[in-house]
Amino acid sequence: xxxxxxxxxxxxxxxxxxxxxxxxxxxxxxxxxxxxxxxxxxxxxxxxxxxxxxxxxxxxxxxxxxxxxxxxxxxxxxxxxxxxxxxxxxxxxxxxxxxxxxxxxxxxxxxxxxxxxxxxxxxxxxxxxxxxxxxxxxxxxxxxxxxxxxxxxxxxxxxxxxxxxxxxxxxxxxxxxxxxxxxxxxxxxxxxxxxxxxxxxxxxxxxxxxxxxxxxxxxxxxxxx
Amino acid sequence: xxxxxxxxxxxxxxxxxxxxxxxxxxxxxxxxxxxxxxxxxxxxxxxxxxxxxxxxxxxxxxxxxxxxxxxxxxxxxxxxxxxxxxxxxxxxxxxxxxxxxxxxxxxxxxxxxxxxxxxxxxxxxxxxxxxxxxxxxxxxxxxxxxxxxxxxxxxxxxxxxxxxxxxxxxxxxxxxxxxxxxxxxxxxxxxxxxxxxxxxxxxxxxxxxxxxxxxxxxxxxxxxxxxxxxxxxxxxxxxxxxxxxxxxxxxxxxxxxxxxxxxxxxxxxxxxxxxxxxxxxxxxxxxxxxxxxxxxxxxxxxxxxxxxxxxxxxxxxxxxxxxxxxxxxxxxxxxxxxxxxxxxxxxxxxxxxxxxxxxxxxxxxxxxxxxxxxxxxxx
Numbered sequence: 001x002x003x004x005x006x007x008x009x010x011x012x013x014x015x016x017x018x019x020x021x022x023x024x025x026x027x028x029x030x031x032x033x034x035x036x037x038x039x040x041x042x043x044x045x046x047x048x049x050x051x052x053x054x055x056x057x058x059x060x061x062x063x064x065x066x067x068x069x070x071x072x073x074x075x076x077x078x079x080x081x082x083x084x085x086x087x088x089x090x091x092x093x094x095x096x097x098x099x100x101x102x103x104x105x106x107x108x109x110x111x112x113x114x115x116x117x118x119x120x121x122x123x124x125x126x127x128x129x130x131x132x133x134x135x136x137x138x139x140x141x142x143x144x145x146x147x148x149x150x151x152x153x154x155x156x157x158x159x160x161x162x163x164x165x166x167x168x169x170x171x172x173x174x175x176x177x178x179x180x181x182x183x184x185x186x187x188x189x190x191x192x193x194x195x196x197x198x199x200x201x202x203x204x205x206x207x208x209x210x211x212x213x214x215x216x217x218x219x220x221x222x223x224x225x
Numbered sequence: 226x227x228x229x230x231x232x233x234x235x236x237x238x239x240x241x242x243x244x245x246x247x248x249x250x251x252x253x254x255x256x257x258x259x260x261x262x263x264x265x266x267x268x269x270x271x272x273x274x275x276x277x278x279x280x281x282x283x284x285x286x287x288x289x290x291x292x293x294x295x296x297x298x299x300x301x302x303x304x305x306x307x308x309x310x311x312x313x314x315x316x317x318x319x320x321x322x323x324x325x326x327x328x329x330x331x332x333x334x335x336x337x338x339x340x341x342x343x344x345x346x347x348x349x350x351x352x353x354x355x356x357x358x359x360x361x362x363x364x365x366x367x368x369x370x371x372x373x374x375x376x377x378x379x380x381x382x383x384x385x386x387x388x389x390x391x392x393x394x395x396x397x398x399x400x401x402x403x404x405x406x407x408x409x410x411x412x413x414x415x416x417x418x419x420x421x422x423x424x425x426x427x428x429x430x431x432x433x434x435x436x437x438x439x440x441x442x443x444x445x446x447x448x449x450x451x452x453x454x455x456x457x458x459x460x461x462x463x464x465x466x467x468x469x470x471x472x473x474x475x476x477x478x479x480x481x482x483x484x485x486x487x488x489x490x491x492x493x494x495x496x497x498x499x500x501x502x503x504x505x506x507x508x509x510x511x512x513x514x515x516x517x518x519x520x521x522x523x524x525x526x527x528x529x530x531x532x533x534x535x536x537x538x539x540x541x542x543x544x545x546x547x548x549x550x551x552x553x554x555x556x557x558x559x560x561x562x563x564x565x566x567x568x569x570x571x572x573x574x575x576x577x578x579x580x581x582x583x584x585x586x587x588x589x590x591x592x593x594x595x596x597x598x599x600x601x602x603x604x
Contacts, residue, residue, distance in 0.1 A: 045602040054513060055598035075517045082515025089601055093510045097238030098231075105226040110515035152514070164602060 001030040001160065001191045002051050007060030008214075009046050020046040021057065022214035028193060028207075030159070033186045035202055036195045038211035044195040047211070048162045051193065052085050053077045065159060082110040086153030090165035092145040094137040094152075100124060100144075101133040104151035116155060123151035127181065143174030150181050161185055163194045167201070179204050228520060232527050239500070243532065246496045250536020250581055251543055253489030254573045257482055258544025261569060263552045264478070266562035271474060273558050280358065280430040281460045282320055284312070284448060289456055298339065298404050299328035303425040306344070306413070308452055312429065313347045318447045319433065322346050322358050326428040327416050328408075331388060338373060339408040340387075342416020344426075358432065360410055367392045368410040371400040387411070388419045433459060490584035497529060497588035501595075509597035518593040525589040526582045533581030537573035544569075 009021040020043045028034050036044045049055035050062055053069045062069050065084055069077060094103045104120040124133055127147040137145055146166060153161060163182060167175035175198060183204045186192045194201055202208050208220040236243045285294060286302035294300050309325035312318060325344040330337055345361045360368055367387065369379050374397040379385065383394045387409065400406060417423050433444050445457045501508070511521055545565045553560035 046598075049598035049602060052513070054601070055596070075519075078512065078515045078517045080515075081513065085515075087513045087601070091506075093506050093601060095231075095507050095510065097234045102226060102230075102234070106510070107514045108226045109228065109231065109511070109520065110517075156515075 002028040003063040005061040007057040007062055010058045019214050024216060030191050031189055032207060033192045033205045034207045035205035036209045036211060042211040043214040044211050045164050048164050048195050052087060052162045053081050082156060084159050086158040086161045088149050088153050088163040088166045090168035092149045094145055094148055096137055099134045099136055100129060100148045103148050104155060106152055107155045120155055123154055127151055142169050146170060146178055160191045165196055167198050175200055228523055242496055242500050246493050246532040247535050249489045249492040250533050250577050251539040253485055254537050254540020254577050255543035256485045258541050258569050259547040262545055262548035262566055263563055266552060266556040266559040269559040269562055270556040280432055282431040282433045283458045284429040284455050287454045287456045300427040303427045306424050306426050309429050311451060315451050319444055320431040321348055322432040324359055324430045325413055325426045327413055327422060327426045329420055339404060340416055341408050341410050342413035343410060344413040362410055362412045364412045364415055365392060366395045368396045368398055369394055370406045370408040371398050372406040390419055490580055493581050494584040497585035501588045501592045505600045508592050509600040512597040521593050522589050525585055525592055529581040529585035530578040533578030534574060537577030541570045541573045
C-alpha cells in the first residue's frame with residue numbers, strides 16, 4: 001500500500017538545514033493499522049505528509065497504491081489524494097465559516113460534484129453529530145470538531161487514512177471514540193496510519209514504529225486479535 | 226459544495242476584508258468616472274477661458290508697414306473681403322473664429338475716432354459661429370466705445386448720424402482701457418459703405434490652433450500658401466499660454482488617473498495578501514482533500530473579481546453622483562455638459578473586476594504555491 005524507499009526530507013530554514021527524514025525505507029501493507037511514535041521533531045508528521053502526497057521528499061521514492069506519487073503532476077497528485085487518501089489533524093483544521101455539514105462536504109469541492117450531501121449527513125449521524133450539523137466549528141467542542149474532521153476525511157471513501165495526532169487535543173473519552181472510529185474504518189478494509197503520543201492508540205495497532213532523528217528506531221508487530 | 230458557495234460564505238465571514246476591498250474599488254472607479262463625466266465640461270471650460278484671452282492671429286495685407294499698424298491700430302492697405310471665406314473654407318489651416326475687419330480713423334463730432342466694421346465670426350467650415358468671441362453687430366446698428374459715449378452723453382436706443390448714415394446705438398461699451406474706448410463698432414458692410422470701400426477689408430483676426438506643437442510657424446506657412454499677398458502675425462504669448470495650459474491639463478489627467486488606479490489596486494492587493502495569510506490553513510486543507518491549484522486560484526481571483534464588479538457598479542454611481550453634484554459648481558460656464566455617461570458603467574463593470582483580479586494575482590500565486598504540509602503540521 002505504502003512504500004518508502006530510502007526517503008529523506010530536508011527543510012531549509014534560516015538557521016540551516018533540518019533533516020526531518022533520513023533515508024527511511026518502510027512498507028505498509030493494505031489493511032494495516034500502523035501507529036508511528038517518537039519525540040517531537042523525530043519526523044513523524046513528515047512521513048505522513050510525504051505518504052499523503054503533500055510533501056515531496058528531498059530524495060528517495062514514495063509509492064502509494066502502486067503509484068509513484070512524486071513522478072505525477074501536481075494536478076494528478078491532487079486527484080489521487082481526492083480519490084484515495086483521507087487526512088485527520090490534531091488541530092482539526094475545519095473551515096471556520098462553514099457549518100459542520102458543509103465542512104464534512106468539503107471534499108465534494110475537489111471532486112467537483114454536487115452529490116454526496118446524503119453521505120456527509122450519514123457520516124455525521126454515525127459519529128453522533130445529528131443535532132450539530134448546522135453548527136460552526138466555534139460552536140463545537142474539541143471532540144465534536146474531530147468527529148466532523150473524521151467525516152470529512154471519510155466522505156470520499158478513501159483507501160488510506162492518515163491521522164496526525166488525531167487525539168492530541170481530546171479528553172480520554174473522546175480519544176477512545178475517535179480511536180474506535182479509526183478502528184472501524186480499519187475493520188472495513190481501510191489502511192490507517194496514525195502518528196500519536198497516546199499509548200492508548202497502540203491497543204488498536206498491529207504495528208508500532210518508533211522514529212528518532214528522522215530514522216526508524218524500532219518496530220513492534222502485534223498479532224491480529 | 227461549490228466554489229461559489231464557499232466564496233459567498235467566506236465573504237460573509239470576513240465582511241471587513243470584503244468591504245475594504247470594495248471600498249478601494251469603489252473609490253478608484255468613482256474618482257475616474259467623476260473625472261471622465263466632468264471632462265467634457267472641463268475641456269470646454271478651459272477652451273472658453275483660454276478663448277477669452279482673445280484672438281491670437283492677425284492677418285493683414287502683405288505691404289502693411291507693421292510699425293504704422295501697431296501705432297495706428299489699423300492697416301493702411303486693404304484686401305478683398307473674400308479672403309476671410311478663403312481661409313475659413315480651408316480645413317488644412319488650423320485656425321477658428323475668423324473675423325473680417327475694416328478699421329479706419331475718421332473725424333466725427335469734432336473728434337478723431339476709430340470706425341471698425343466687423344463681419345460676424347465664421348468657423349473653419351465656412352459657417353457662422355454662434356459662440357462668437359467678439360461682437361455680433363447687425364446692419365444699421367452700432368456699439369459705442371466708452372469714452373465716446375461718456376463724452377457725448379450717448380445712450381443705448383439713441384439714433385445717431387454716422388458720416389451721413391443713420392444708425393441705432395444698441396450698446397454702449399464698458400471701459401476697456403484700450404483703443405476700443407474711442408471706437409465705434411458697426412457691421413462690416415455698413416463700415417464699407419461709409420468709408421467707400423465696398424468689398425474691402427484691412428484685417429482678419431482669428432484664433433490659431435490650440436494644439437500644443439502645432440505652432441504658428443505651420444499656420445503662417447499654411448496661410449501664406451493660401452493667400453500669398455498677406456502677412457500673418459501671432460500674439461505668441463497668448464498662443465503659448467493657451468497651448469501650454471491645455472497640455473498641462475492633459476498631462477495632469479494622464480498622471481492622476483493611473484495614480485488613483487495604482488493606489489487602489491495596491492490596496493486591494495494588500496487586502497488579498499492579508500486574506501491569503503489568514504486562510505493558510507484553509508488552503509492547506511483544500512490541498513489535502515485534493516483541490517488543485519486552479520480551484521484555489523479561482524477562490525481568490527473570484528473574490529477579487531466580485532469586489533471589482535461591485536466596486537465598478539458602486540463607483541459608477543458614486544462618480545456620476547459626485548460629478549452631477551459638484552461639477553456645475555466647478556465648471557459654471559459649461560455645467561450643461563455634465564450628464565451621466567452610461568457607457569462608463571459597462572466599462573467599469575468590465576475593467577474594474579479585471580484590475581482587481583490583476584492586483585490579486587501575486588497573493589493568489591502565494592496561496593497556490595505555499596507549502597500545505599508545513600501549515601497543516603503546525604500544532
